[in-house]
Amino acid sequence: MEKNIAPHSKVRVSKRAHYDAETVHDILDKGLVAHVGFVLDERPMVIPMAYARDGDIIYIHGAKAARIIKKNKDVAACLTVTHIDGLVVARSAFHHSVNYRSVVVHGRLRDVTDPAEKERALILVTNHLLPGRWDEVRPMTKKEFNATGVLALEIESASAKIRTGAPVDDEEDYALPIWAGVLTAEQSLGGVVNDDRNIVSELPASIALARQKFNP
Amino acid sequence: MEKNIAPHSKVRVSKRAHYDAETVHDILDKGLVAHVGFVLDERPMVIPMAYARDGDIIYIHGAKAARIIKKNKDVAACLTVTHIDGLVVARSAFHHSVNYRSVVVHGRLRDVTDPAEKERALILVTNHLLPGRWDEVRPMTKKEFNATGVLALEIESASAKIRTGAPVDDEEDYALPIWAGVLTAEQSLGGVVNDDRNIVSELPASIALARQKFNP
Numbered sequence: 437m438e439k440n441i442a443p444h445s446k447v448r449v450s451k452r453a454h455y456d457a458e459t460v461h462d463i464l465d466k467g468l469v470a471h472v473g474f475v476l477d478e479r480p481m482v483i484p485m486a487y488a489r490d491g492d493i494i495y496i497h498g499a500k501a502a503r504i505i506k507k508n509k510d511v512a513a514c515l516t517v518t519h520i521d522g523l524v525v526a527r528s529a530f531h532h533s534v535n536y537r538s539v540v541v542h543g544r545l546r547d548v549t550d551p552a553e554k555e556r557a558l559i560l561v562t563n564h565l566l567p568g569r570w571d572e573v574r575p576m577t578k579k580e581f582n583a584t585g586v587l588a589l590e591i592e593s594a595s596a597k598i599r600t601g602a603p604v605d606d607e608e609d610y611a612l613p614i615w616a617g618v619l620t621a622e623q624s625l626g627g628v629v630n631d632d633r634n635i636v637s638e639l640p641a642s643i644a645l646a647r648q649k650f651n652p
Numbered sequence: 653m654e655k656n657i658a659p660h661s662k663v664r665v666s667k668r669a670h671y672d673a674e675t676v677h678d679i680l681d682k683g684l685v686a687h688v689g690f691v692l693d694e695r696p697m698v699i700p701m702a703y704a705r706d707g708d709i710i711y712i713h714g715a716k717a718a719r720i721i722k723k724n725k726d727v728a729a730c731l732t733v734t735h736i737d738g739l740v741v742a743r744s745a746f747h748h749s750v751n752y753r754s755v756v757v758h759g760r761l762r763d764v765t766d767p768a769e770k771e772r773a774l775i776l777v778t779n780h781l782l783p784g785r786w787d788e789v790r791p792m793t794k795k796e797f798n799a800t801g802v803l804a805l806e807i808e809s810a811s812a813k814i815r816t817g818a819p820v821d822d823e824e825d826y827a828l829p830i831w832a833g834v835l836t837a838e839q840s841l842g843g844v845v846n847d848d849r850n851i852v853s854e855l856p857a858s859i860a861l862a863r864q865k866f867n868p
Binding site for chain 2 (some may be wrong): 468469471472473474475478479480481482483484486512513514515516518520522523525526527528529530532534536538540542558562565566569570572573574576577580584602603609610611612613614615616617618619620621622623624625626627628629630631632633634635636637638639640642643646647
């Protein structure tokens with residue numbers, strides 16, 4: 437994997453740049469949603485999508501009729517996953533910032549037509565958000581399988597950016613009577629809302645596994 | 653405002669599409685970060701950025717030396733804000749979904765050079781995350797002002813997509829002994845981490861206002 441994680445271009449503030457595969461994978465694997473960018477009718481387009489990673493490949497899926505699936509079978513794309521960890525509250529507006537972890541992936545989208553790869557991708561995307569869910573549900577029908585489009589983004593380059601910790605103020609500003617620090621932020625999975633028509637009440641294992649995977 | 657909120661193109665599943673200004677503004681105003689897409693060196697690029705809305709304009713800012721500021725002074729851009737509200741756990745993999753609210757804005761970036769507009773934009777971006785913070789901090793110096801670049805995205809079109817509620821399963825699947833429902837998700841601001849070098853301990857008003865603004 438490491439050989440493919442070559443940065444497309446340098447991140448300007450180099451102390452925030454991380455290019456090792458472990459860091460990149462961890463940020464990708466803990467994301468609920470990715471923002472996928474591509475050029476459609478000569479306009480940049482950014483769409484939030486479910487996804488899953490399999491080694492060097494990221495899979496996205498959608499209805500075959502959806503524009504993003506239909507029109508992007510062989511185009512350049514950029515996929516970004518961001519976690520917001522806190523608001524950095526400094527003594528000057530200039531030094532305000534955000535604590536975050538993000539990964540920007542560049543690659544080319546490829547239509548997944550091989551049935552075995554397509555099924556594996558659908559399992560991965562389902563299990564990315566709810567680990568093990570694929571085996572808990574009613575099996576996918578041929579009709580559903582055929583109505584679903586899967587695109588693979590082969591990672592050509594990926595770079596992570598991470599900011600953590602306290603604000604960094606100008607030395608003379610530390611003497612000012614202005615409160616500074618970090619206001620923490622987190623995305624988390626919480627309680628469940630039972631479907632009115634449930635005939636079973638016990639929660640499936642995937643719910644606890646999802647909380648374990650995504651919650652801080 | 654309404655006249656400008658014309659959809660760039662129809663959202664495929666029309667029951668999820670909302671084009672009224674109030675819905676679009678609410679989703680934009682409650683976002684911590686936007687994913688901004690543009691074409692750089694012929695490649696699509698998606699970057700998470702702080703932002704603020706002022707009527708029909710969305711401002712983003714960054715160091716003048718940053719590529720996104722330097723190279724995008726007159727280009728098409730797409731700005732997307734997404735809130736994830738829950739994982740929709742259905743009885744079949746096919747009907748799994750995500751509850752979310754998102755806005756996709758299309759427009760053109762314009763370099764903000766007028767000092768009055770630029771200052772207003774910097775105040776708005778600071779106060780977007782921490783309401784009232786601009787007046788709590790040490791005033792911005794001329795040097796800081798000059799080192800900061802501000803871009804305005806004039807909203808040409810904006811569309812919101814919202815999914816809420818329970819899974820929608822195939823009628824015959826409701827008889828299956830498979831749990832279904834929604835696993836709720838939320839982004840929230842939590843506790844504060846005091847800066848080690850604080851000489852005051854009382855939290856500023858902006859902290860409580862930020863929690864009030866962004867927490868469910």
